[in-house]
Amino acid sequence: MTATAPETGPSGPGPQPPGRRERKKQRTREALIDAAFGLFAEKGFDATTVEEIADAVDVSSRTFFRYFASKEDVALTFQEEQNRAVMAALDERPADEPIMTALRHTVVGMARACEAGELGFEPGRFECMLTMMRDSPTLLAGSLEHAQKKQALLTEVIARRMGLDPAADLRPHVAAAATLCAFQAAADATRRPGGTFTSLSETVDQAFAILEGGLNEPVPADG
Template sequence: MEATTVEGGCAAPMAGRRERKKQRTREALVDAAFRLFQQKGFDATTVEEIADEVDVSSRTFFRYFASKEDVVLTFQEEQFVTMLEALSSRPASEPVLTALRNAAVSVIRACEEGRYGFDPERFGCIQQMMESSPAVFGRSLEHGQKKQSEITRIIAERMGVDPAADLRPHVMAGLANCAFHSAFEVLAAGVAKTDRFSEVVDEVFEVMEDGLAYRSEETTAAG
């Protein structure tokens, strides 16, 4: 009797092992990078040092990340996805800016408290790098601009409008992006009432909400 072979029968398990190995290498690089960032600081840490910690080459590092900054943004990506889910689940009765505020603050607070699998120590490290490293802050700005279209889409769905014909979802998404980066700037400038990022973001959104309805004393008196 001839043995029956299944063409490509070993391909799937082998592919699965390769993917698991890649994932382990990626996670090891992230862990090594943050360990060095905390020990030496972001700017003083080199790609070569990160690769050496994992016993791989710099070339291997660049197969996974385009730069040191992109290692930092892996955590932000997870946070962003969680925030989109939180925004989608906010009550339809909430005004858009309030929903954005509540979703953002709840997810950031979860990061600070170690919920949803987030590492609070790593979150604190990222916050420090955002405040102290122009390279990290600049890369985060670029990342936020690329992700703004996803926030715009969810806001448009929430409002029941077409973002191709209505500018309001775009404006609201831009305000949310601005709130995050304004919070980092406020912390870096030392004018925040607290060093807890979730509270600073909440305060920034409050200023935005008040600002939209703001009238100066002179204007009020004239009215």
Template sequence: MIASAPGTGGPAGTAGRRERKKQRTREALIDAAFTLFAAKGYDATTVEEIADAVDVSARTFFRYFASKEHVALTVQEEQRTALLAALAARPAQEPPLTALRNAVVAVTRLHECGVPGPDRDRFRLLLKLLGDGGGLLAGSLEHAQRGLRDIAEIIARRTGADAASDLRPYVLASTMVAVFQAALIGVKDDAMGYTSLADALSDAFAALIDEAGRPG
């Protein structure tokens, strides 16, 4: 028996409509969350308020997101996916730290200065929320730590190392977390003069590469 095409009212069409509805609900929850974060701040916003703004129950919210932190860090997850693709695409002759720097800066600049719209607005708001510190910053750093294995595996492929037995790819991948923390300080501290996270990341990586090249 051949399933009906989407839009015909058969099983395939029903499944397609269901998935589209789920995606719309997910996007609506993200939009509502970031609208509330902008108006009230992250800590003062509750899951119940996010759900109410979309006219769904808190139980429905938890079908899509494990927590308020989870919905706030959807932007970071999107950036991580883009970073992995950008790092894998860097020229093979680039040293690992240089490739990581170029990939991180390019992806960050795209999110920070890209086409005006919800994605860019969410990214900028997330940076502000992270700059405020608190529990979301801790969650963001933990999220970054969980993603290090994927970055390390790409570095291992680029360098011919074995990620299963060699610490070097993980050491190089782990520098990204420290560089990100330093760059956030650079953006938050007016005395440093940074208005762009991408610029701060570029300089932080440059400092790391410079120090790594000094005779020990």
């Protein structure tokens, strides 16, 4: 077998920059996402069709399906970006930090970045996503399914951080599940009409404070 020579970029050996075709594909994908979120904000998720998204970018529905399996897939690109941010930030937390504290800082930081438009997040898409989750049971179900699929990956990251074998130790599984439940509970609370929870990041922080402090209420003293 002949060894393959390393690819050479403009500055020498290393990964080649994306070619023209790949750049065009990425631009089309981003244009479809932009168009979709614009229509979602204007018409709502359920009232928007794949054909309308494709027409807004002047491509065919067939082209749309080369990039996304469904309009739910487009909407959940934002959730995928959140997941990547959480995984990357968790890896950067101090190694000696307790796991639930590290997860709290990580998830709250991600929520604050979404609200403030930091780390590449767009606040407009974030607000649109929160509204869609409130108004569309279909998208909410898809979001929950997506989160469940990512739970296994989060479990692996947590287990590696804790130095545990997830096949033999339940703690990484519980930590991952608790993280997803805390975020979902906070999102549900902020979506509830007439509620007092308005900031997702602050509500997520409160949810993790409950996890860190424990859920058991004080036992009344006898007498």
